[in-house]
Amino acid sequence: MENINKQWLGLPLSLIWGYVAIAIFMTGDGFEMAFLSHYIKELGFSPAQSSLVFTVYGFAAALAAWVSGVLAEIITPQKTMLIGFLMWCIFHVLFLTFGLGQKNYSLILLFYGIRGLAYPLFLYSFIVIIVHNVKDSSVSSALGWFWAVYSVGIGVAGSYIPSLTIPHLGGLGTLWLALLFCGVGGVIAMVSMRKVSVPKHLGTTKEKFTELSRAVTLFYTNRKILYASIVRIINTLSLFGFPVIMPLMFIDELGFTMAEWLKVWTVFFATTIFFNIFWGIVSEKMGWMRVVRWFGCIGMAVSSFAFYYIPQHFGNNFYIALIPAVSLGIFVAAFVPMTAVFPALEPKHKGAAISAYNLSAGLSNFLAPAIAVILLPSFNIIGVVIAYTSLYIIAFFVSYLIEVEQPGFENNKRIAAKCVMSQI
Template sequence: MQSEKSWFGLPVSLLWGFVAIAIFMSGDGFEMAFLSKHITDMGFSPAQSALVFTLYGAAAALAAWSSGVVAEIITPQRAMRIGFVLWVVMHVLFMTLGLGMRNYGLMLLFYGIRGLAYPLFIYSFVLMIVQNVPKDQVSSAMGWFWAMYSIGIGCIGSYLPSFTIPWMGETGTLWFAVAWVVAGGLLAMFALRNVGVESAKAHLSPKDKMRELSRAGTLLVTNRNIFLACLIRIINTLSLFGFAVVMPMLFVGQLGFTMSEWLQIWAVFFFVTIFTNVMWGVLGETIGWIRQVRWFGCLGMALSSLAFYYIPVTFGHNYWMAMIPAVMLGIFVAAFVPMTAVFPALEPKHKGAAISIYNLSAGLSNFLAPAIASMVLPFFGVLGVVWTYTALYLFAGVLTLIIRVEQPGHPSKASAAKNWRSTVAAQNKSS
């Protein structure tokens, strides 16, 4: 594979694909801040509203897990097209027959199915990156991917509804999301239609395609390094998902911050990741994927997690001091960006299955973070949750000492020793 022309690590040939991800995820993220309350305002119970999102999350996790292999056996372009069309159709049905008719069963059905759509769209593009970008540039390209993701769902998707809801209402804002998703989907369909080479796995027989799909699970057993990488990726975002649940109890419930102040502090975290995802993606190629994850990801997140508790507790209701741990978290959580490059490097003959396991790890992190918090909180409070996450980050750091992955330009000690022995043998033979 020839060197990909890039701009600060951004592959030029895939430029419009990255833009499409930001636009698509903006529309997908419109509902995050208010849909749950909108459903309860319609007369449904909080438990019913929670079940809607539970089914959505389960569907999204399933789609994320399988998307890498699906994209490899039908091509990323087709998988993205399916995800795009599925999102639009299910959202329209959810709005008209679900919310529009206040039919709870149809709300569960259509919103749940829509959960399959966005992972199929965005994670198929991840495989396209892996297939078309040289291994020594994947980390920086993935930094840009997560930056676009943060711009979409974390910035535009979170802030724009605060302006549109007073103007067109919650229902109008939910319809407005369709325009953004359609724009992102169409841009991807036209801009990426001729990108890359079709995978050989696209021509497998149905039986062989099913066998390839099963590798999304079996690789965890057959490849020890994939299993270790999976554990590290799960731990990666524990604080991100867990702190969103437990920290309002500390900041608002105990320290006197208003909910608006807390939301602004948390928004700063997302804003910082836009830049640090790109930064760490590029630096990972120089520092080394695993070395960066160990010292800046694992250790950095351990210190950031502790800071998120001890700094506000020490300084009390001090808005600007509370911003410090949010910035720290935004800096160090992105240091795990090279993990996306690690998975396919560990299983180069089955990149789709490797990406699927990466996606599974991300989904499990989203699930396990609040689960750990719910188990620890009743016994040890918020401080116990913080120390549990910190211990897990340190554990992940230990795992980085065990995992073995060949990174272009950063040979392992075993490979270096083997090359040295080969060189010595060649010199002895010539002499």
């Protein structure tokens, strides 16, 4: 445990190469995030058809996210990450070759949807490694770093690099380049994580499937898990929904170039890097749910609304558009403690709790574009933004139903109270 407990500002040094692997892999996975919806539209498909592609992808991601936590404990996280890595590479090639390359909408849906199964297996299995290799009182900080490197990959590098390559390689060429990053990240993960130990879930086949199903049954056997799931689903609606709908506003309506839009989205994710770590540390002192409630829910309600209305008011002004992007980045990171809340609510079944968390994250990936598919034809972009904003306000009230025992938090409050009393 001595090596496991070595940290730098909450970063577990024994897992540092795993964090590096996540950053590089998610860079490749993130190449498409902010421009693929507009690229599909340029191929001749409607905005609703483009949104449906992401809805199918999100459904597959939700399914894979559900099984990832328990599967990682049954066959080891390393094997689950390997499966995700290989699936991503294979179906990415099929997606580019026969889907986008042939402008075949059915194959775009099929191969991109199947590829959606891949990244959650790779990404969320690493959460299992973190939870089992970091002491409980430091999990929030370690997961803050996890989401920080996730943001470095999928958001910062994943958005900024395409802004440089699209003018030279085009959209399809940039997507082929993504394969290189995912390949490098996958290899680093396989090499660096091979000796990391995680308790393996032993038992009969029936017991293993029971543990897998528990990730769903927890929603009604543990009502607090259900409430936490609702908050987690709402958490990233703007993160997954805005890349689908906002290029239509910024590029087609306001006249931003693709490179400018990608840089706005890069600034959003760049902001989350620091604040993922910041809120992870602050929440251990201030309280997980207090940070989620006041800075996550309320902050995202205001920021999501501002991300639409500030550019609408000021028009094609790149620097003004960065203001709501920074705000969005600050407050979406305030949901970081939710990753620690789930296993704390079900300490005897951490794998199932993590799978419940991952399923909620995947459902967010599914529902964000699904809401767009439903509302875009009748209510345009503003209707989608209002829906997201309203749901963040609902999450604020739901958060009061989540009572979780935070390791070390009550002791810290008692110590602080004693210090205050000693000064009186």
